[in-house]
Amino acid sequence: MKDYIIGVDIGGTTVKLGLFKAQGELLDKWEIKTRKEHQGRYILKDIVETLENKLRENNILKENVLGVGIGIPGPVKDDGTVLKCVNLGWDIFNIVEEVNKLIKLPIKVGNDANVAALGEMWQGGGKGYKNIVMITLGTGVGGGIVIDGKIIPGSHGAGGEIGHIKVSKDEKEYCGCGRKGCLEQYASATGIVNLANKALNDINIKSKLREFECISAKDIFDSAKSGDELALILVNDFSVNLGKALANISCVIDPDVFVIGGGVSKSGNALIDNIANCFKESAFHASRDTKFELAKLGNDAGIYGAAKLICES
Incomplete structure (x- = not known):
């Protein structure tokens, strides 16, 4: 059964990550450094690597993960196309396609402020x-x-x-x-x-x-x-x-x-x-x-x- 969700919040200094139950219970959270050198080319690779390590630590199979949601500090279209992200050194590219080259899971992406609003509506002040x-x-x-x-x-x-x-x-x-x-x-x-x-x-x-x-x-x-x-x-x-x-x-x-x-x-x-x-x-x-x-x-x-x-x- 697909019981787990992963939430990722990419910031200019750190990437915050959370492992959730599908109902909204936060099971674990951690951070990694945001490596912005070379136009941020290592950021997605680092995220996937730490996710896979965390799943192994918790004996969770990828087949039991509903997907990975990602918030980024910049404008992003519904199809996952990042319309430049200056704070990360990113130009225009499709983040869903790039992450799927590294890990085969459903990926959804949104602007970080909009994503934070969704989080507050789900389990916070809203x-x-x-x-x-x-x-x-x-x-x-x-x-x-x-x-x-x-x-x-x-x-x-x-x-x-x-x-x-x-x-x-x-x-x-x-x-x-x-x-x-x-x-x-x-x-x-x-x-x-x-x-x-x-x-x-x-x-x-x-x-x-x-x-x-x-x-x-x-x-x-x-x-x-x-x-x-x-x-x-x-x-x-x-x-x-x-x-x-x-x-x-x-x-x-x-x-x-x-x-x-x-x-x-x-x-x-x-x-x-x-x-x-x-x-x-x-x-x-x-x-x-x-x-x-x-x-x-x-x-x-x-x-x-x-x-x-x-x-x-």
């Missing part, structure tokens, strides 16, 4: 819902869309690129994508730190933030919790920009729930409540009661979602 939008607030702003239990990658693999919704026409600085005024410039850890440094130069307000030699996003959110006036302004602006963007998304997607993850989400329910309140102020009346939840799977969301890709096959 469990019990079929229509979710996940937002990851970290160095950048990522996202994933799941409708009726299925990832929505879009025609070009760009579905869920929430961080690059334009929220300002007056921005002078460039986003990493090459445009100006993206949500990522205002609602990411990097963005709020940049805004804090500008504010410290432009706004004459006494603030604890002036005591830090090198401000972090955590410093800003912690200072806001303690009532620091400038930090409160920055966190409010952060929440307003994100709330407005999610209100616009709700007019198109109308999810059951927004699941908020990433490093910034560690600020907890107070931040989520603030974002939800800002969302309500901008949302279409039918969507104002959309739920907000914290992500629960942390760094394991990718392997859960990759495994779930196989369940949906």
Whole structure:
């Protein structure tokens, strides 16, 4: 009986892997280094090698494995064609075909943010819902869309690129994508730190933030919790920009729930409540009661979602 699924989450530093029962129970998880040299030519070979070793360790035959789901940090089409993946050194190629040259198992592939959203829907903050939008607030702003239990990658693999919704026409600085005024410039850890440094130069307000030699996003959110006036302004602006963007998304997607993850989400329910309140102020009346939840799977969301890709096959 095909009882097992393998979930793989390929990152720029490490590849995370998980061995699951088909019902969603995580049996084992481990990591290997992402070898990016020579245009990442060793990455897939290393993955297959560690998978085969793990199956042998657990006395699991390949015939009992439903398949391998893989999340990658870049756009990917439904047929498994990677549309370049700069962080791994990959150009355009079909990852399913390449993995099948190494191991004869069913393979499904998705963008890592979309796959993480699927994982949170399956066993995390979105469990019990079929229509979710996940937002990851970290160095950048990522996202994933799941409708009726299925990832929505879009025609070009760009579905869920929430961080690059334009929220300002007056921005002078460039986003990493090459445009100006993206949500990522205002609602990411990097963005709020940049805004804090500008504010410290432009706004004459006494603030604890002036005591830090090198401000972090955590410093800003912690200072806001303690009532620091400038930090409160920055966190409010952060929440307003994100709330407005999610209100616009709700007019198109109308999810059951927004699941908020990433490093910034560690600020907890107070931040989520603030974002939800800002969302309500901008949302279409039918969507104002959309739920907000914290992500629960942390760094394991990718392997859960990759495994779930196989369940949906």
